Amino acid sequence: MSLWEFANPVKFMALSGKVLPWVIGLCAVTLIPGMIWGFFFTPEAANFGNSVKIIYIHVPSAMMAINIWVMMLVTSLIWIVRRHHVSVRASKAAALIGVTMTVIALITGAIWGQPMWGTYWAWDPRLTSFLILFLFYLGYMALWAAIDNPDTAADLTSVLCIVGSVFAVLSRYAVNFWNQGLHQGASLSLDKEEHVSNVYYQPLLLCIAGFILLFVALVLIRTRTELRLVRLHRLDVRERMKDA
Amino acid sequence: MIALLVRDLRLAMRAGGGFGLGLAFFLIVSTLVPFGVGPEAAILSRIAPGILWVGALLACLLSLDRIFQLDFEDGSLDLLATAPIPMEGIVAVKALAHWLVTGLPLTLAAPVLGTLMNLESPGHYWIFITLLIGTPALSMIGAFGAALTVGLKRGGLLLSLLVLPLYIPTLIFGAEAATRGTAGLSASTPLLMMAGITAGSIALLPFAAAAALRVNLR
Amino acid sequence: MLELGKYADAILSSWIITLVLLIALVLVTWRRSAQVKRELDAAEERAKRND
Numbered sequence: 001m002s003l004w005e006f007a008n009p010v011k012f013m014a015l016s017g018k019v020l021p022w023v024i025g026l027c028a029v030t031l032i033p034g035m036i037w038g039f040f041f042t043p044e045a046a047n048f049g050n051s052v053k054i055i056y057i058h059v060p061s062a063m064m065a066i067n068i069w070v071m072m073l074v075t076s077l078i079w080i081v082r083r084h085h086v087s088v089r090a091s092k093a094a095a096l097i098g099v100t101m102t103v104i105a106l107i108t109g110a111i112w113g114q115p116m117w118g119t120y121w122a123w124d125p126r127l128t129s130f131l132i133l134f135l136f137y138l139g140y141m142a143l144w145a146a147i148d149n150p151d152t153a154a155d156l157t158s159v160l161c162i163v164g165s166v167f168a169v170l171s172r173y174a175v176n177f178w179n180q181g182l183h184q185g186a187s188l189s190l191d192k193e194e195h196v197s198n199v200y201y202q203p204l205l206l207c208i209a210g211f212i213l214l215f216v217a218l219v220l221i222r223t224r225t226e227l228r229l230v231r232l233h234r235l236d237v238r239e240r241m242k243d244a
Numbered sequence: 245m246i247a248l249l250v251r252d253l254r255l256a257m258r259a260g261g262g263f264g265l266g267l268a269f270f271l272i273v274s275t276l277v278p279f280g281v282g283p284e285a286a287i288l289s290r291i292a293p294g295i296l297w298v299g300a301l302l303a304c305l306l307s308l309d310r311i312f313q314l315d316f317e318d319g320s321l322d323l324l325a326t327a328p329i330p331m332e333g334i335v336a337v338k339a340l341a342h343w344l345v346t347g348l349p350l351t352l353a354a355p356v357l358g359t360l361m362n363l364e365s366p367g368h369y370w371i372f373i374t375l376l377i378g379t380p381a382l383s384m385i386g387a388f389g390a391a392l393t394v395g396l397k398r399g400g401l402l403l404s405l406l407v408l409p410l411y412i413p414t415l416i417f418g419a420e421a422a423t424r425g426t427a428g429l430s431a432s433t434p435l436l437m438m439a440g441i442t443a444g445s446i447a448l449l450p451f452a453a454a455a456a457l458r459v460n461l462r
Numbered sequence: 463m464l465e466l467g468k469y470a471d472a473i474l475s476s477w478i479i480t481l482v483l484l485i486a487l488v489l490v491t492w493r494r495s496a497q498v499k500r501e502l503d504a505a506e507e508r509a510k511r512n513d
Contacts (some may be wrong), residue, residue, distance in 0.1 A: 012471040039477065057480045065452050067275070086499040092475045100487045115472055135409040143392065146402050155459040156392050160406065163388065167410045170441065174416040214484070218491050225495045228502045242512065 001088050003080045011058050017222045023217045031210025036209060056204055060211035062105035067099035068215065070140035072140070073165045076158035085230060086223065088154040090143055091161065093222030098214055100136040106130055108123065123171040125175045132171045245337050247331055252341035255314075256386040266303040266346040267353055273299040274357040284360040292361035294423035299357075299449040300350045301382060301411055307346050308386040309403055310340050312394040312457070321394075323462055328461050331454035336446070339380075339387040349381030363426065370425030376433065379443040384449050385410045391453040414441050 038056030072091045079088035090120035109127065110120040121127065143160055277295050278288060315321040326333050354375050356369035363371065389407035393399030417438035425431040 051472055053473050057477065061480070083408070095489075097487065104480050104483055107479050111472050111476040111479075115469055127463050132409060132412055135405075136494050138363075139406045139409060142402055142405055144326060146396055146399070152459055156456055159452055160392060160455050163449070163491050164410070167413060168301075170413040171409075171416075174413040174437070175463055177437070178416050211488065220276070221495050221512075225498045228498045232498070234503055235502075235509050239505075239509070239512070 004084070007082070007086050009086055012086045013224060013227060016224055020220050020224075023213060023220065026220060027210060027213035027217050030206055031214055034203055034206030034210045036158045038207055041200060042203060048212050050199060051115055053113060054108055055200065056109040056207045060208045061101045061224070062130070062200060063208060064211050064215055065098060065101040065105050065130065068094050068101060069133065069136070069165070069168070072161055074099065076161040079154060079158050080162070080171065085112075085154075086227065088158060089226035089230070090219060090223045090231060092157070094138060094215075094219050096139050096222070097218050099134065099141065099193070100122060101211075101215075102137060106134065125172075125178075128175045129172050132175070133168060136168055136169075139195065141165065150230065245333055247332065248324070248337050249341055252338060253344060254264040256345040257354070258343065259263060266307050267349050269306055270299050270311050270350055270353060271357065271460050273302065274360055278361065288366075289362040290363055292358055292363045292372075293367060293371055294419045295361065295428055296354050296358060296363075297374070297378075297419040297422060299414060300354060300375055300379065301415055302437070304346055304379065304382045304386060305411075307342065308390050308407065309393070309400050311342050311387050311390040312398075314421070316394045316460075322461060325458075331351040331457055332450040334391045335387055335391065335450045335453040335457065339384045339450075342387065343383035346429070347375075349378055351375040352360075365430065367422070367426035370431065372420045374422045374432055374438065377435070377439050377442055381414045381438070381445045382411060383450050384445040385414070386440075388449045388453040388456070394457065399447075414438060426440055441444065 035056060040055055042053065044050050044052065072094050075087045075091040078084060079091070109130075113122065113127075114120050114149070114226075140157055140161060143157050144153055147156060253442065274295065277291075277299075281287060281291070312321060315324070325331060327334075347422060352370060354371050355363075358368050358371055386407055389403050389410070393403045396402065417434040419429040421434035421438060
């Protein structure tokens with residue numbers, strides 16, 4: 001029994017069908033309490049006042065925006081190397097979720113930036129990198145949408161994703177070099193003692209878990225939809241062959 | 245391969261191809277910017293390196309879809325694919341041809357256009373050097389984008405959407421080096437970074453572009 | 463109702479936008495999933511009859 005067994009679409013459909021209700025349930029019991037805890041039951045922070053409440057959506061969405069791209073990179077690589085349909089379909093399924101997360105992170109960041117830094121937008125490295133990441137997501141999705149043949153589209157978007165990742169990392173360093181930032185340094189790393197105080201940290205962890213589970217649930221649903229579309233396409237072709 | 249290069253250059257020169265067009269576009273952009281921001285010499289000379297870089301980048305973008313599109317449509321790309329040279333070589337030659345007909349003229353024209361924008365005296369030298377090192381990367385990245393979109397009916401707009409984000413690092417380092425050099429600061433770090441991007445693009449992107457072309461020719 | 467202080471606008475607007483976007487994403491995913499499932503079931507049915 002290896003992981004690759006689930007590269008078989010039938011096995012994947014069976015397993016994901018079984019897992020999906022659990023993921024949705026877990027997502028509900030982490031995301032909803034996490035958000036309520038964060039929104040209603042957290043104190044003001046010394047420097048930020050009540051605006052600290054934005055952290056519970058800003059940080060998880062920003063984390064997911066990056067992690068989803070990494071997941072797309074991995075699944076694209078798997079498609080290029082081993083040609084498993086499930087993999088590349090999952091990549092396609094994740095793109096829309098990723099772009100939504102990026103937009104959420106950008107918008108909440110802009111709204112938070114106004115009272116904190118006195119401006120909605122600054123060409124701060126992280127902001128700029130996220131804008132660039134948003135452009136990469138758009139390009140990836142546009143390429144999927146533009147090509148009719150699904151296998152061609154899968155190959156080309158995977159190549160784009162891999163090359164794009166390299167250039168996204170390069171852009172990150174270039175932007176860092178180009179302008180110094182306003183963001184505070186890493187305050188959430190698990191191994192450091194100096195993260196934000198527990199009052200904010202615990203609900204934030206719950207929200208992060210909730211966002212991750214939400215992503216898993218959505219990506220499973222969307223991948224299942226994509227795989228059904230593949231099957232639909234096959235049946236369609238077969239029907240037409242018979243008619244002809 | 246040399247025959248292919250000569251053929252591509254001839255085609256570009258003849259068929260009203262991108263040769264003059266990119267240059268004319270560059271000239272127009274450089275003329276329009278002062279109308280937009282006002283004629284004050286101080287402002288113009290400060291933004292000149294950045295404007296010249298963005299202008300060169302857009303002019304380069306203009307002729308990208310010609311790299312493979314015409315050959316794809318009349319079938320000569322299929323012939324080339326069966327030729328004894330590897331696909332990676334074809335891509336590299338095509339990118340080189342594109343650079344010779346757009347990147348190189350742009351590089352030569354940029355210092356002259358810089359005069360229009362009151363570029364300070366070491367600036368001419370720096371804009372020339374940075375464009376000379378940076379434009380090959382633009383051509384190579386563009387060839388990759390063109391290889392991705394070659395099979396599409398209306399790939400032009402999509403091509404810009406795909407290629408422009410990939411241009412960001414080159415643009416940042418290039419413009420930064422030009423600005424620093426013009427201001428008399430040390431520009432070696434961004435210059436070296438940009439040279440690194442160019443070298444990396446030339447070394448690796450032909451493989452990615454060739455893979456994309458093979459998919460499109462399937 | 464809890465006191466949000468002078469940041470009320472910022473907090474409420476960012477939370478509302480986030481929730482709207484997330485719910486929209488879930489709804490789009492859900493509807494597309496249901497629609498494709500229906501189409502596929504119909505197609506499988508047809509394929510079975512034709513065999």
